[in-house]
Amino acid sequence: MTPNPTTPPTGPATNPAAPKDAAPRRKHAALARPDLGEFGRHELAILGAPCGRIKELAARLLPLLTPTLRVAYIDADHAAADAVRNGTTPETGMLAAGASAELTDNIRFARLDVRRPLDRFSQPELLAHQSLALMNGNHFRARQQLVILDPAKPLDKKLDRLTDVRALLLPEGVTEVPAYLRAHLGAAAVPVLPLADTAALAELVLREWHAAAPPLRGLVLAGGRSQRMGHDKGQLAYHGQQQQRAYAAELLAPFCQDVHVSCRPDQLTELEYAGLRPLPDSFADLGPLSGLLSAFRLDPNAAWLVVACDLPLLTEATLGYLVASRQPGRLATTFQSPENEWPEPLITIWEPASYGQLLRFLSLGYSCPRKTLINSDIELLTPPAPGELRNVNTPEQAEEVREMIKN
Numbered sequence: 260m261t262p263n264p265t266t267p268p269t270g271p272a273t274n275p276a277a278p279k280d281a282a283p284r285r286k287h288a289a290l291a292r293p294d295l296g297e298f299g300r301h302e303l304a305i306l307g308a309p310c311g312r313i314k315e316l317a318a319r320l321l322p323l324l325t326p327t328l329r330v331a332y333i334d335a336d337h338a339a340a341d342a343v344r345n346g347t348t349p350e351t352g353m354l355a356a357g358a359s360a361e362l363t364d365n366i367r368f369a370r371l372d373v374r375r376p377l378d379r380f381s382q383p384e385l386l387a388h389q390s391l392a393l394m395n396g397n398h399f400r401a402r403q404q405l406v407i408l409d410p411a412k413p414l415d416k417k418l419d420r421l422t423d424v425r426a427l428l429l430p431e432g433v434t435e436v437p438a439y440l441r442a443h444l445g446a447a448a449v450p451v452l453p454l455a456d457t458a459a460l461a462e463l464v465l466r467e468w469h470a471a472a473p474p475l476r477g478l479v480l481a482g483g484r485s486q487r488m489g490h491d492k493g494q495l496a497y498h499g500q501q502q503q504r505a506y507a508a509e510l511l512a513p514f515c516q517d518v519h520v521s522c523r524p525d526q527l528t529e530l531e532y533a534g535l536r537p538l539p540d541s542f543a544d545l546g547p548l549s550g551l552l553s554a555f556r557l558d559p560n561a562a563w564l565v566v567a568c569d570l571p572l573l574t575e576a577t578l579g580y581l582v583a584s585r586q587p588g589r590l591a592t593t594f595q596s597p598e599n600e601w602p603e604p605l606i607t608i609w610e611p612a613s614y615g616q617l618l619r620f621l622s623l624g625y626s627c628p629r630k631t632l633i634n635s636d637i638e639l640l641t642p643p644a645p646g647e648l649r650n651v652n653t654p655e656q657a658e659e660v661r662e663m664i665k666n
Contacts, residue, residue, distance in 0.1 A: 293559040293611060295383045296402040298333060298392035300611065301468060306396025306420065308409035308430075310334070313395050316407070316428075316454070323461035324391065328468065328588045329636060331386050333394035387612050388636045390588035391468060396420065406440075407454060408433050415439045426463055428454040472587040473562045473611050477515035478538070479507045480550045480605060481522055481530075481568040493520075495657060497571040497664055504568045508535055510575055514582045515564055519557075521550030545626045547605060548617065555614040562587065567605035571660050572647045581608065586638035590616060593637060597645035602637060604628035606648060 296302045305313045317332055324330050353361045354372055363370045377385070386392060394401055403423045406414065409430055414421065415437070427436060427449055436451065452459050481493035481504040493504030501509075508518045519538035520530055530537035540549040541556055547567070554563045564582070566573065585592045585608050593607035605628075613631070620631045642648055651657050 291557065291559055293383075293614065296392075297379050297400060298331070298382050298394070299386050299389060301390060301471065302392040302394065302401040303403050303405060303425070303464065304394050304396030304399060304401035304420070305405045305407065306412075306417070307414050307428075308407035308412050310395055310397055312407065312409065313397065316405075316457075317393055317395075319457045320393070320461050320464070323457065324393075324464060327465060328390045329388060330391045330393055331389040333392055333399055335395065335398040384615060387615050388590065390612075391464075405460070408436065408440075413437070418443050424449050425467060426460065427451045428460070430454045469587070473560060475515050475564055475582070475585075475608070476554070476558060476561045477508070477511035477518035478550060478554045478563050478565045479504055479511065479518065479520045479568055480547050480565060481507075481520050481526075492651070493568040495571075495651075497657075497661055502533065503571055504530075505533060505535060507566050507568050507570070507573070510573065510578055511564060511566060513575065514578060519554065521553065545621070548621070548626045548628055551609065551628060552614075552617060552621075555609075555611075555617070559614050560611055562608055562610045564608050565605065567650065569651050570606065570648065571651055571664070572649055573606065574644070574647055577642065577644055577647050578606075580643050581606070581640065584638065584640050589638045590635040591632055591637045592640065593632060594640050594642040594648060597642065597648055601629055602632040602639055603642075603648055604632055605650075607632070 294300060305316055308316075314334065321330060321332070352363075352372070354374060359374045361372045363372075392401070396404060400420055403425050404421055405426050405428060406421065406424055407428045407430065410433065418439070421440075421443060424444060424447070427440075429451060431454070450463060452463070479493075493502060495503050497503060498506050504520055508520060511518045518536065520535045522530055522537045522539055524539045527537050527539055538550070538553055538557060540553050542549045542552040545552070551563070551565060554565075562585075564578075566578075581592065581594065587610055589610065590613045591602075591607050591609050593602045593604065595601070596603045607628075613635070616635055617628065617631050620627075620634075625631075649660070651660050
C-alpha cells in the first residue's frame with residue numbers, strides 16, 4: 260500500500276536530537292482495555308439457517324437461560340430493510356416528524372429509537388447490563404457461534420464468520436457434517452447436538468458461560484484520610500499486633516488470585532515495607548471510588564472483591580458466603596446494610612461491567628459507589644452475620660470493638 264503523504268505516520272516519532280536511550284514518545288496512554296466484542300464480553304451468534312428458524316431457536320433457549328443470565332437478543336428489522344429497498348421511509352412516530360431520538364416508556368419496558376447509527380463503542384455501553392448477547396448471525400458477527408446445519412442455508416461462502424464455533428446443531432433428517440465444514444473446523448472438538456434438544460444446548464451455553472467468568476482479585480480499601488479516627492484506620496490493630504489492612508488482605512487471600520491494598524501515593528513505601536501489595540490511587544479525591552476505579556484501570560477484565568479496612572469484625576465465613584453466592588451475570592454481588600435497605604458497597608464483588616457504570620455515574624457528578632449499586636442490576640444478599648459489617652470510624656468505636664473481640 261502506498262503511503263498517503265497527507266497522513267501523519269502512526270509509528271513512534273523520531274527525533275534526531277533526542278538521546279539514543281530515550282524512551283519512545285507515546286501518543287496515547289497505555290491503558291488496559293476491557294475485553295469486549297461488538298456487543299459485549301459474551302456474545303453468541305446463531306447462523307446456518309433462515310432467519311425465522313434462528314429466531315425460533317432463540318425463543319426456545321431464552322426461558323432456560325434467563326433465570327441465570329440477562330440475555331439481549333439482537334436481530335435486524337426486515338420490514339424496515341424492505342422499506343428502504345422500496346424507497347419508503349422506515350421511520351415512524353416522532354422520528355418521521357424530525358426528532359433525532361424518541362424515548363418511549365412502555366410501562367414494562369422502555370424503547371429508544373435514534374437516527375444516529377450504533378457503533379462498536381455505543382453498542383456495548385447500551386448493553387452493559389446484559390450478561391450474554393445472543394444474535395442472528397445472518398446479520399451480525401459475534402465472537403462465538405452456534406451453527407445450524409440447514410441444507411437450505413449452506414455456509415461454505417461464510418466460513419470467515421465461523422471464528423469460534425461452540426456447537427453444531429443437526430435439524431431433523433440431517434445426520435452428517437458437510438466436508439467443507441469439517442475441513443474448516445480441523446481438529447477442534449466441537450459438540451454436535453440435535454437442534455430439537457433445547458435443554459442440552461442451554462446447558463452447554465450456561466456451562467461455558469460460567470467457565471468464562473472473570474477471575475476474582477482482591478482489593479483492601481485503605482487510602483482514606485481517617486479524619487474522624489484521627490489516626491490511619493488501616494494501621495490500627497484489633498487482632499493481636501497485626502495491622503487491620505494486613506488482616507483484611509489475609510482474609511481476602513483464600514478467595515482471590517491476588518490481593519492489592521488501595522492507597523494514596525504517599526502510602527506506597529510504608530505498604531511495601533509492610534509486605535503488602537500497594538495499588539496507588541490513579542483517580543484522586545473521590546473517596547472509596549478512587550480505589551475502585553484504580554483497580555479497574557489496572558485490570559478491567561477481572562472482578563474485584565472489595566473490602567474496606569475498617570471492618571475488624573469481618574470473618575472468613577462471611578466472605579466465603581459472599582463468594583459462594585456470587586452472580587457474575589449481575590453488575591455486582593453485595594450485602595444489604597444492617598442499618599437500612601441499601602446495598603453495602605465496601606464489601607462487594609464488583610464485576611467488570613461495573614467499571615463503565617461507575618464512570619458513567621462519575622460523569623453525571625456522583626462519586627458514591629452505593630448510588631451506582633442502587634441503580635443497577637445487582638445480586639443483593641442478606642448478611643449471615645449482620646454485626647460483622649460494622650464500620651469503625653472513631654476512637655470510641657475502636658475501643659468498643661477491641662473489647663468485643665477480646666471477650
